[in-house]
Amino acid sequence: MADQVGFFTDTSVCIGCKACEVACKEWNGLAGDPPEFRDSFDNTGQLDAENWRHVKFIDLVPDAPTVVGNGQAWLLMSDICKHCEHASCMEVCPTNAIIKTEFDTVFIQPDVCNGCRNCISACPYAAIGFSKDTGVVHKCTFCYDRLQNDLTPACAKACPTQSIQFGKLDDLRTRADARVAALQAQGYSQAQLYGRDDKIYGGLHAFFLLMAKPEVYNLPNEQNAGLPRRNNRGGYLGALFAAAIGVIAGAVALRRGAQDSPNDRGAGEAEKK
């Protein structure tokens, strides 16, 4: 197996230029969605089949005048599939179209996928989109073709501020630890790493330095980062309970003689004999 690789996205230095989005579309031949005016500088809107990178513009500009912006009036974040170590999408996929590559990234095989969309219901990051054109789901491939040729993924290559850093996972984690410590020392008490350790889906191959709580960025926090299979036991136990009660109730109601008048009951018993 090749070295485990990853993205470390430092949101504190993202300037919202969207070079990552453009580079991703250029390399992967994505047409993008029709332009749409939104109440923000964000005209991409979401990750989907045509947008594998999406720069989130989180507007935290206070209504009241303030003297200290502290760099947090807008939060910017270049979002992407997190390539989870324990991936919800991969867990539920009934065709095994979603696999781990030799780089330990998560990859959807378009020729194996049949478009059931179960992975979309499972992905907690809304990173997967369905394409009506191809009939299958798509998401970031981590530029699998570039990785196979020792090239840096397009988004990281294009990022002008090194907000998106690509490299070996262990190296990135070391860099991230130093960066978050430096920010906290500068007074950014909310600066935190998301997905750096195994508490979120066993660790994310695309992990982040955030300047606020994860939920501000529409990322589930540690308590809410659950795999779909957590509901198997409870769901099946509920169904088993209903099945047991249902069969007993059915047998009680449908047994011969139930609801019959005494005369009919006698006739029914006679039939059985």
Place this chain on the structure above:
Amino acid sequence: MAQHFVHPPNWTWYIVSYFFLAGLAGGSYVLATILRLWGSQRDEAVIRLGYLIPLPLCVLCAIFLTIDLGRPLAFWHMLINTTPGNGGLNFKYWSPMSVGVWALSIFGLFSLLAFFEGLGRLRPMPSAVTIVGSFFGLFLAGYTGVLLSVSNQPLWSDTYALGGLFLASGLSGSAALLAWLGHYVNGDPSTEARLGAADGYFAILELLFILAFFVTVAMAGTIGRTLSGIWVVLWILVLASLIPAIRGAFARTTISGGGTAALAQTAIVMPIIVLIGVFLMRIVVVFSAQF
């Protein structure tokens, strides 16, 4: 409060219809088996009906599931692993969709046997066969709810109640369907009356699971999603559709010595109300989580 930032899978009418028909297919088989095991000779017309219904419904289920796919011709990828270098069968016990595809396929075979028995082309199936078939029928009726729960969608993943809810509702709908159609195949009035009583018990069970659903999603903080706008109206209709069936469970129907049917209302109107409620429940659960 549960946090959800997911995309909806856009499972709509085909999937709702599949959930509805899967409940009826599994439930009809199970009720026919219960009647075979514990009923009387006079139930034979309805037993035949109960064994005739699952196969066509299974075929419809497979059609709905297939045309809902983005690539319908690749439906068999659910069963066979087509990943280069991997081969073999696809089966993931932790993925209800994977298990469900196999369950539908296997139940389809039991339904085929039952269909031929219903047509009179086969001798009555041994009890062991019908009991195993009923296990798969119950699974088919209930796993659809578990499939929804095993996700990260709001509502669906916030409750354990959907498997039991869909199963109870499937049994209720099946009892109603058999009572209704039994009317047209000269089913014995006492069979229809007992199906009405069974429907009442199933409706009570369904009501308990609806309450469990509300409690669990309220605890997760997502109940507002399913109790807003048009969804409230649908829930009210669902609950209203349970009333006649539940009343039937407590009202003992007296059959005259000649075996005359009880009430036309019991035979026709009530089953239709129940079936509409069963369908509406699936609509509100499936749609309110997504849109």
